Amino acid sequence: MAASLNTVETDVLVVGGGGAGTRAALESARAGAKTVLAVKGRFNSVGVHGAGATGVGLSEAGAFFYFDPKTGYPLIDPDEWGPISLEEILELDYQVIIQVGQGMADPKLARVMVQEAVPQRQQIEEWGVQIHGDRLRHHGLPLMAALGRQIQQTDVDVREEVAITDLLTHDGKCVGAVGVDFQGNAIVFKAGAVVLCTGGDAGLYRHNFHPPDVNGDGHAMAYQAGATLMNMEFGQFFISPLPAVTHPSAVWLFQPGARLKNGQGDEFLPGYLPSGITSEQVFAARTYQPMFTTANVSKYADIAMMKETLAGRAGPNGGVLLDLTDPSVVTRSIYAEGWLAKRGIDAAERPLEIVPARHCSHGGPRIDEHGRTDVPGLYAGGGESASGPQGADRMGGHMLGSGQVFGTRAGRDAARFATENARDDLPADVVEQGLERIRSLEALRGQVRPRDVKRELRRQVSEDLNVIRSEAACDRVLQTVARIRDETFPRLAIQEPMDRMEAMELLNMLTVTEMVSKTVAMRTESRGGHYREDYPEQDDAQWLKSITIRKERDGMELGTLALDPEWKDRTDLLKGVSFAGGRQE
Structure with a gap:
C-alpha cells in the first residue's frame, strides 16, 4: 500500500x-x-x-x-x-x-x-x-x-x-x-x-x-x-532532426533543390508523387508550411517519408535523410541553421536525418x-x-x-x-473509489517495468497513428491497447515509487490512445493534419462536424457536433498571411 x-x-x-x-x-x-x-x-x-x-x-x-x-x-x-x-x-x-x-x-x-x-x-x-x-x-x-x-x-x-x-x-x-x-x-x-x-x-x-x-x-x-x-x-506533426530535439527546428530546412533519401541513399520523393506534381512544387509549399497538413501538396513529403520508414528503408536512427548539400539549394533559414550549428550539425556538409514528430x-x-x-x-x-x-x-x-x-x-x-x-x-x-486504482497497483508483483510497456505503446502509436492512418492501422492499435490491458498490465512490476506513477501514466495513455484510435477510425476522410490513406479526400458533405467522445456504461460513446456548419473553403484569405511562420503563396 x-x-x-x-x-x-x-x-x-x-x-x-x-x-x-x-x-x-x-x-x-x-x-x-x-x-x-x-x-x-x-x-x-x-x-x-x-x-x-x-x-x-x-x-x-x-x-x-x-x-x-x-x-x-x-x-x-x-x-x-x-x-x-x-x-x-x-x-x-x-x-x-x-x-x-x-x-x-x-x-x-x-x-x-x-x-x-x-x-x-x-x-x-x-x-x-x-x-x-x-x-x-x-x-x-x-x-x-x-x-x-x-x-x-x-x-x-x-x-x-x-x-x-x-x-x-x-x-x-x-x-x-x-x-x-x-x-x-x-x-x-x-x-x-x-x-x-x-x-x-x-x-x-x-x-x-x-x-x-x-x-x-x-x-x-x-x-x-x-x-x-x-x-x-x-x-x-512537424519535422525533427535525429537524434531527437525539443522543438521543431528543422521545419524551415525544406527548400527548393533539397532531396529526400532513404537509408540506402536513394532519392524517393518522386516515386510517391501523383501525375502533374513535382518535387520542386512540394518543397516550395513545404518551405512555407512547416507542419504536416492535407490542405496542399506539401503533404506528399511527409507521406513519402513515413512510407519509406514503414517499408524498412529508414536511416540509422529510424528517419530519412534530407539532403541540402547540393549548391543549387538556396535560402536556408538562419534560425534552423543557427540552432543546428550550436549542436555541431552542418546541413550543408552532410544530409540531415529527420522524422515526423508530434508537436x-x-x-x-x-x-x-x-x-x-x-x-x-x-x-x-x-x-x-x-x-x-x-x-x-x-x-x-x-x-x-x-x-x-x-x-x-x-x-x-x-x-x-x-x-x-x-x-x-x-x-x-467517493474517496475510496478515487484511490482504488492507486491501491490496486500494490498487488502487482510481475517482472515487466511500466516504462518498458509505455515504450512499446509509443512504438505502435508512432507507426499507425502518425501522418498516415487507416482503418487497419486503427485496428492494430486497438488490439495492442487491449493486449496491454488484459495481458501485460497484470504482469507489471511495482518495485519503487516512480513505478507507481509510471503505471498510472500508462493507464491514462491507454485510455487516450483508445480515444484517438476510435475517432481516427470514425472520421472517414482527410482534413487538416488527419490523413486517412484509405479516405484521402476531404468530404465536407459528410464531415463538416466534430467528433465527440464521452464515457458511458458500455464504454466510449462517439457522437458528432457541428460547430461551424456554414464553414466554406476560403483559400483567398491565406494569400499573404503567415501560416505557422511562413508566407502562403
Missing part, C-alpha cells in the same frame, strides 16, 4: 504547472480563492518535469497574439496588404483561425482568443516580458519566469512532484482529485473546483517536442469523470468561453488541454497565447464557482 494518505482541502485545485496552469492558479488566487497548484515535477523548471510545453515553447511574435500595430508582422505581409489597422489585423486573424480550422474550430472561442490578445500582451509586458515583433523568440522561458515571480507574490500552495491520477465526482460534480507524490504517498484533494492544464497527448508518440510528463493525463481524467471530449483525431494535439475536453466543461466544477485550459479555439489545423504561435487567455478565464471562473458553492463533506466511498 502507499506509504501514507494525506488530505488537502482547497477552493480551487489547478493541475499542471505550465503557462496555462500557472496563470489559472494566479488568477484564482487573485480572485480570493484558496488555491493549490499541483505540478508533476519541480515548479517553473524546464526539460524533464516542470513547466510543460510552455517552458520549451518557440513562438512567432506576431502569431503569439501580439501584433506590431504598425506592420502586423509577421501575420501580415505588408507588401501584399498595404496599410492595415490593428483592428483589421485582429479580425483577419480570427478569419484565418476559422479558415485553417476547416469547420472544426469553435467560432465563439476563437473570437475570445483574438479579442483578448492585446490585453494579454499588455499584461505580460508589464511583468517584464519583452515581446519581439520582428523575429522568432523563445517566449516560453521568459513567460514562465514572469509567471513564477507573480505566483510568489500570492498565497498559492504549490505542490511539487505530485501526479494527479483521478478526479473525484459526487452528485454529478467534480469535487476534487487524488494523486501520488514521488515518494509513493497517496494524496486526496478536496476542492470546490478543479482546473486541468496538463497539456496534450504528445507523449503517445516516440518522437515529440514535449517533456516526458505530457502524456494526455488530463484528457484521460476528464473522460473518466464524465466530461465530453472533442477533436481527438486532430493534431500537428501538439487539437483535441481535449470541450469547454465554453470560461473554460467550463460539461461536468460542473471541472475546468480545462491551455493550448492543448482543451478543445475548441483550434480546429483541424491551427495558426502557428497561438498555443502560448491561448494558454494565457483561457488559463486566465478558467482560473477566475473556477474561483467564482468554488466560493459561491458550499463544499460538502465527501462521502468515504
Whole structure:
C-alpha cells in the first residue's frame, strides 16, 4: 500500500504547472480563492518535469497574439496588404483561425482568443516580458519566469512532484482529485473546483517536442469523470532532426533543390508523387508550411517519408535523410541553421536525418468561453488541454497565447464557482473509489517495468497513428491497447515509487490512445493534419462536424457536433498571411 494518505482541502485545485496552469492558479488566487497548484515535477523548471510545453515553447511574435500595430508582422505581409489597422489585423486573424480550422474550430472561442490578445500582451509586458515583433523568440522561458515571480507574490500552495491520477465526482460534480507524490504517498484533494492544464497527448508518440510528463493525463481524467471530449483525431506533426530535439527546428530546412533519401541513399520523393506534381512544387509549399497538413501538396513529403520508414528503408536512427548539400539549394533559414550549428550539425556538409514528430494535439475536453466543461466544477485550459479555439489545423504561435487567455478565464471562473458553492463533506466511498486504482497497483508483483510497456505503446502509436492512418492501422492499435490491458498490465512490476506513477501514466495513455484510435477510425476522410490513406479526400458533405467522445456504461460513446456548419473553403484569405511562420503563396 502507499506509504501514507494525506488530505488537502482547497477552493480551487489547478493541475499542471505550465503557462496555462500557472496563470489559472494566479488568477484564482487573485480572485480570493484558496488555491493549490499541483505540478508533476519541480515548479517553473524546464526539460524533464516542470513547466510543460510552455517552458520549451518557440513562438512567432506576431502569431503569439501580439501584433506590431504598425506592420502586423509577421501575420501580415505588408507588401501584399498595404496599410492595415490593428483592428483589421485582429479580425483577419480570427478569419484565418476559422479558415485553417476547416469547420472544426469553435467560432465563439476563437473570437475570445483574438479579442483578448492585446490585453494579454499588455499584461505580460508589464511583468517584464519583452515581446519581439520582428523575429522568432523563445517566449516560453521568459513567460514562465514572469509567471513564477507573480505566483510568489500570492498565497498559492504549490505542490511539487505530485501526479494527479483521478478526479473525484459526487452528485454529478467534480469535487476534487487524488494523486501520488514521488515518494509513493497517496494524496486526496478536496476542492470546490478543479482546473486541468496538463497539456496534450504528445507523449503517445516516440518522437515529440514535449517533456516526458505530457502524456494526455488530463484528457484521460476528464473522460473518466464524465466530461465530453472533442477533436481527438486532430493534431500537428512537424519535422525533427535525429537524434531527437525539443522543438521543431528543422521545419524551415525544406527548400527548393533539397532531396529526400532513404537509408540506402536513394532519392524517393518522386516515386510517391501523383501525375502533374513535382518535387520542386512540394518543397516550395513545404518551405512555407512547416507542419504536416492535407490542405496542399506539401503533404506528399511527409507521406513519402513515413512510407519509406514503414517499408524498412529508414536511416540509422529510424528517419530519412534530407539532403541540402547540393549548391543549387538556396535560402536556408538562419534560425534552423543557427540552432543546428550550436549542436555541431552542418546541413550543408552532410544530409540531415529527420522524422515526423508530434508537436501538439487539437483535441481535449470541450469547454465554453470560461473554460467550463460539461461536468460542473471541472475546468480545462491551455493550448492543448482543451478543445475548441483550434480546429483541424491551427495558426502557428497561438498555443502560448491561448494558454494565457483561457488559463486566465478558467482560473477566475473556477474561483467564482468554488466560493459561491458550499463544499460538502465527501462521502468515504467517493474517496475510496478515487484511490482504488492507486491501491490496486500494490498487488502487482510481475517482472515487466511500466516504462518498458509505455515504450512499446509509443512504438505502435508512432507507426499507425502518425501522418498516415487507416482503418487497419486503427485496428492494430486497438488490439495492442487491449493486449496491454488484459495481458501485460497484470504482469507489471511495482518495485519503487516512480513505478507507481509510471503505471498510472500508462493507464491514462491507454485510455487516450483508445480515444484517438476510435475517432481516427470514425472520421472517414482527410482534413487538416488527419490523413486517412484509405479516405484521402476531404468530404465536407459528410464531415463538416466534430467528433465527440464521452464515457458511458458500455464504454466510449462517439457522437458528432457541428460547430461551424456554414464553414466554406476560403483559400483567398491565406494569400499573404503567415501560416505557422511562413508566407502562403
